[in-house]
Structures are given as C-alpha cells and as structure tokens.
Amino acid sequence: MTAAALTVANATVGYVAGGRKRAILSDLRANLGAGELACLVGLNGSGKSTLLRSLARFQPLLGGTVEVCGQSLARLTPRQLARQVAVVLTERTAPGQMRAYDVVALGRYPYTGIAGRLSPADRAVIDEALAATAAETLAQRPLGELSDGERQRVMIARALAQQPEVLLLDEPAAFLDVRARMELAALLTTLTRERGLAVLMSTHDLEQTMRHADTVWLIDELRTFTTGAPEDLGRAGLIEKALGGGLDFDPDTGTFRAPGSPHRAVALDGDGPLLAWTRRAVIRAGCRIDQDAPIRVSWVAGAERRGPRWTVRAAGASVDVQDLGELVRQVRPDRFA
Template sequence: MSAGLVLRGLAVGHRDPSPLRRDRARVVLDGVDAVAARGELTVLLGANGAGKSTLLRTLAGLQPALAGTAALDGTDLLGLRAAQRARRVGVVLTDRPDAGLLTGRDVVELGRLPHTGPAGLLGPADTEAVDAAIDAVRAGPLAGRPLARLSDGERQRIMVARALAQRPSLLLLDEPSAFLDVSSRVALLGLLRRLASESDLAVLLSTHDLEPALRLADRAWLLDGAGGLRTGTPAELASAGAVGAAFDTDELAFDAASGTFRLRL
C-alpha cells in the first residue's frame, strides 16, 4: 500500500466556545485508526450526525483535532500552516459556490493561489497545471462558460478541477454529489476513482449514496454512529454485516449479496 493519509488515535469534536470552558469538548469520534492510500478512492460512510463532516473539517484544517495524529505521506498534517496545507490538500465542499461572472477556467485558476501568492499571477507552470486539471476532469468545453450557467454536475467537475490544480497529495470531498441527479452522482464517483488511480491521489469522499459508493470505491471508512469507525473494502464490510448494522431500519435491510437495500416484507 502506497503512502497517503494515516490516522492514529484521532479524536474529533467541538470545543466549548465559552472562555470559561475552553478545556471542555464534545467528542464526536475517538481513537480513530484509518488509512486512505494514494491511488485509491476511499469513501466515508455513516448516518446523519455520525461525524463525517466533523472528521473531514478537522482533516481540512477548518477545526482543531482533540487528540491523536494525522499524517500525510509521513508529514504531520495537523501541524501544517494554512499555506502549507493548501499546497498539499484539495477540498471540495457541498456548498454551491457563487462565482459571479467567473468562467469555469477562472475558477480552476483559483486553485493555483497557494502557489502564486497574493498577486495571483500565473506563470507557465501554473498554466500547465490548470490545463492538466481541466483535461483530467474532461471539462474543456466548460472552461469558457460562466460558472453560473453550468449545471450542478458540470459545476462540480469544475470544482474538482480547481482542487486538482493545487496539485495536492490528498483530495477531501464532503458530500460533493448532494445536488446532483442519480446519473451525475455515479459519474462523479467514477471520475474520482479514475483520478485517484491516474494521478496517484489519496481521495477521501463522504457520501450518502451508499449503493454506488460500495460498488465503485476501493476502500471504505464506516462510522457506526456510536463514535467508532470500521475500515476495509466494501465487500469486507458488507459481508461482515457492518453496513447493515449501521444503516438497516425497520423498513429497509441491506442485502450483502446484491449490495442493495431491500424492503422488509
């Protein structure tokens, strides 16, 4: 297994904002040990409120970890300064961006800011990185169009290209398919798996699209809703009953053999 993201004993949650209680925290996940290898698409699965976004926000540097370590290719990810992290980690969030009059290419070029500095002047290497990112997501026909006129699926391709233009080692995505139709969701997962393999990226994606994620992902991190996390291939987690234990309801049951949910009769 190649280098990538390695978590050891990681605890994430929310610190009390009160000045008198800053030593207190609400722990969401504790003692997390997991690996997201380069060249693989790793999906982060769990019910609402299980801690997916909290974990991703911590890895993206948007909130501090409570304990433990996270290393990226052997470097302390949690200890990186913001500018250093921006060169190593690309992030795509759920929010629909308001890009004003910016074209698709303009948005992708923003991914080079961690390398160009405040002036934002692109050199030949930056232009090459932007072109490569647009080509990687097959968004050439979208580059000259205003972002506001793109469909949700087209817009997400541009946002992934912007993250790729950073030339990161790790790509973090928090529910990137939330506003997409079914076919676009599957296409995005397929795109991310291809990019992980072709660009030797560690890709960690949170999603509620359970069935396609289990079919297309190389590895899965499964939150059990009780502060724990299990890892393995989708087939391993399904056959062990972990998927059903996390997602079965009174009306639906996960069938490990077919990889689908079925109505309870």
C-alpha cells in the first residue's frame, strides 16, 4: 500500500467570525498517497478553496486532525511546513520586473535562512525545478511578460524548489488555454509518477479529472464529502448526483448532457484511427453506441486524394457522407424515425 503523504481525519474546515465558528465542511476523512494525483471537485461555493487553504494552514482547522507524512500539521514550524507542503494558488500575482529565476529561487527560502543566500546546492535545485517544468528558457525573462501558461509553469517550479512531499494547487488551469491545460496535465502526471510527489488540485475540468486522477475528492450540493477512484464514483452515480444538477453524466466523454437527451442506438462497423473520431461524433449527435443497433455506421479511409467516406444504413436505406459534420446530421435522433 502507498504510504500516506497527507491524512485527513474527522476534520472540520470553515471560518471564525466574531468569535464564532462557521463550519463549511465537516467530518472529512481522506488519504493522499505519495505518487498520487487527487482532484478536488465540487460546484462553486462548495468549500474547495476553504479546504485547500486549511490543508495549507492558511487558516486553522475547526476540528479534527491533518497529518503530513505522519506529522501533525498543527505542530509543524513554519519552516518545517514549507519543506513539507507547497501551494500554488489561483490568484494572479503582481510580480513587477522580477525574473522567473528569482521567483523560483523564493522556493529555497525554507532552506537558506534569513540571509537568503543561495548556495551551489540551492542553485542546483532551482535549475532542476526549472527543467522539470520545461521553464529553463523562461528563467531570465520578467514574470510580468510571460503568458498565463508560462507563468503557471514558473509558479509550479517555485513550489518544486521547496522540495515538498505534498503539492496543493487551487484551480491551476483557470486561466490557461487548451494547449497549456494539456501541458499542465502532463506535468502533474510526471511529477506524481516519476517523482513520487503527492498532488491535490481543485478543478472544474471533469474530463481531465476522469482521465488523469488517481483519486477524486468529491463535494456534493449538500457538502457531503466522498473520495474514491473516478470510475468508482462515476459507476455509483455520485459524480452525476454531485455536479449534474439533473444533467446526465456520460462516462465515455467525462461530460454532462441535457436530461432527456435522445439516446438512439448506433452500431459502429470499423476500426483504425477513424474509430475514435467517429465514436465521438456519434455521441455528440445524441446517440449511444450499441453494436446490436439497427442503425449502422461504417467507413473507409479513402485514397490519397480522396478523404474518408462514411456510410449510414438504417431501415433498408443507406447514405454516404464525406465528413463527420454531415454524419452527425444523418444519425441524430430526428433522422430515421
């Protein structure tokens, strides 16, 4: 069994206002193992950021305990805490003209002491953190001139320079474009699989959660907290219940669709590279895949100058189409009624 890098036991998180405690989430129990990626998922206002801030000790627990590598979070000194837990928040920074290298170097503060002088060993750690995040070419550039994706890589490099056991990220993909999101997912997977880092991040990207997470920490509308493998939570209907708001969850795509969407059955007769794209198009058309269905779609790749061709057969008729857009129009539920 993987050793627990982060253990949450009977914890309550929330705020203290006017001397009174206001609990947001209660009776929390969870484990995050070394080398695991956990995604914290819930609707806006469900308490995700409150939980992350409590785990980072930015605000105190209202009850229960949290342990980091077997040590009480509450009893760690600030220096010890910074060596165990690193945090990357959603808020945009106002870096001025600080170089990316200098920002990453801030991650060595728990080791350099009050003087802040970097030793050769510190500089080696900084270089390694920049390399791990593919940010070496950004090192001498002012942080304020970087794109959102580049800046996020630098901030994660700064966290890695702390050499933590646990990395907490609050919606790290919030300002990123599609390419940067994919690069972030690949980076976090590498950090867990190859470096043994325990990573917990909050996210609204359910498709990436279903694809990459080892564990999902799920908060539903009643602020009930559940953990488990994404497939187990999906199979039990908990993801649909927590996030769907009456929508239907499609486990094939990791997305939701409108309730009562037509589920016309379509069979796919073919393989090769076109299978995945054809499957996606048919699902987008509001259909489900069933190899015993009377509506059947087949395809041929086509010659060099001629693209692929799809054939839709149903009710004794057949139609040939030249692209997936037309295929969607042909198989949607109002056809072949």
